[in-house]
Amino acid sequence: MLQALSPHDRKKALLLATSACFIAASYGILRPLKISLFFQLVGEEYYPLSKILMLVVAIPTIAWYSKLVDFFKRHTILYISFTIYFFIGLTLATFLMYPSMGLANTQASPYRLLGWTYSVFMDFYPTFVIGTFWSFINSVSTPHFAKNGYAFIYSSIKIGSIVTTGLSFLLLHNATSTGNHTIVPGLIITASCATLISLLFIAKIIKSVPKENLLGYQAEQKQTVTTKKKTVLGMLEGMMFIVTKPYVFGTFLLFYFYEVLFAVVEYQATVMLAKTTTTVTSMSSVLFLCATISQVIGLALTIFATSTLLRKIPLQYTLMIMPTSILLLSTVLLLSPNLLTMLAAMTLFPAIHFSVNSPAREMLFIPTIREIQFKSKAWIDSFGRTISKSSGSTINMLFYQTSPSFFFSANAVLSLAITSAWALTAYFVGKSYEKTITSKTIIGEGETP
16 A cells, blocks of 8 residues: 555654554544443433534534644644543543442433533544544645555554454453443543554654655645734634635535434434343443444455555545445335344444545545644534534434334435435535646635635
8 A cells, every 4th residue: 555655655654554543442442432321321312412412512612622723733733632632531431430420320310411521522532533633644645645545544543443342342241230330431541541642653753754744735736834814713714614615615515414324323223222232331342343343344445445446536436435335225224124234234334434435535635725624624523523413313303203114214215315415515526626636726725714
C-alpha cells in the first residue's frame, strides 16, 4: 500500500496508523458498552430521547471546540481533546464501581445521571477524538497520500478494534454474574489509557517528520495559508460553510444518510436482543461479538478492496457503494425479519462503512481550507451526528409500539427513499471532488461564509 509514497510520507503513514490503532482500540471498547450501560442504568425506552436531547448539548460544545481551532495549532487541539477524554473516562469508570450509583445497582431509572453522562461522553467521542484525529490527517495529506496511505491507516484501525472487541467479548462472556461490576469499569479505564497513548505517536510525527510533509494539499498547490480576520460569525463559521457551500453540505448529507439508517437498525436490533438477555454482561458480550465480526470483515475489505478502489476508481463511484449495499441489506431484512438478520445487518453496516465509505468520505475534506477541515467537520461529526441520530430516534419512537412486520416494511420503504437520495448526492459530491483536484483549486480559499 505504501510503496508509492516517499520515505517521509511512509514514516508519517506508519506513525498515523499506529496512533489510529490505539484510538480504534479505545473506541472498540467504549462503543459497544454505550447501549448496554444505558439500558441497565436508565432504560431502553429512554434511549431515543437521549439522541434528541443531544441537540441541546451539541451547540455550546461545538462553540467551545471552534474556539480551540481559532487559538491553537492542529496537533495542540488533539492534545487538549484527547487529554480531556482520558480524565472523563477515568472519572466515569470510578463512579461505575460505586455500589449505589454504579453497576451493582440494577434498578433502571431515568434519574440515574451516570447513564446519561456516559451516553453524552460516547456521542461526542467520534467528534472530539476520532473526528479531530481525522481533521489532523486530512490537513497534512495530499490526494496522492490519501489514495496510497488511507487504506493502510484503516487497516490498522481494524486491527486495533479486533483486538479489544475480541478480548472484551472473552472477558464478559466468561464473567460471573457480579463480575461486570469491576470488568466493565476496568475496560473503560483501559480504553481511556489507549486514547492517551495515541498522542505519543502524534508527538513523534510533529518532531520527526519534515514540515514540508505536513503542509497538505495547499502546499502541494504552492498556495499560502493566510490568516483570516475573525468575523462576527465566530463559533458559527463552520456551520455557515455547511449551509453556504454546496460541496460541504453534500458531505454533510453523506454523513447524515448513513447515521439515520444505522440508528434505526441498531436500536431495533438491540431492543430485540435485550428481550433475550438479562444482564449488562450478557448483552455487552453479544454486542462485542458483533463488533469483532464487523471489524474482521472490515479488515478483509480494507486489505483487499479499499486501496484498489481509492486508487483506480473515481471517488463518486466508491461513495455510491455504501447506499447500494444498505439497500440490498434492507431487502434481506424485509424478506427474512428476525433477530439474527437484524444483528447481521447491524454488523455489516459498519463493516462496509468504516472500510470503504469512511476513507472515501474523509478524502472529501482534503481540498478544503482549515476552517472546513476542522470547524465544519466538527459540526458535521457532532451536531450533524446528533441531528441524524435524532431523526433516527424519532423514527424509533414511532416504531417502538408497532409490530415487527410493520417495522421491517417501513424500514424497506425508508431505505429505498434515503439510499436513492444518498446515491445521487454521492455522485455529485464525488464528481466535484475530482473536478477540484484536476483544476488544482481549494474549496473555500479566500471566501467567507
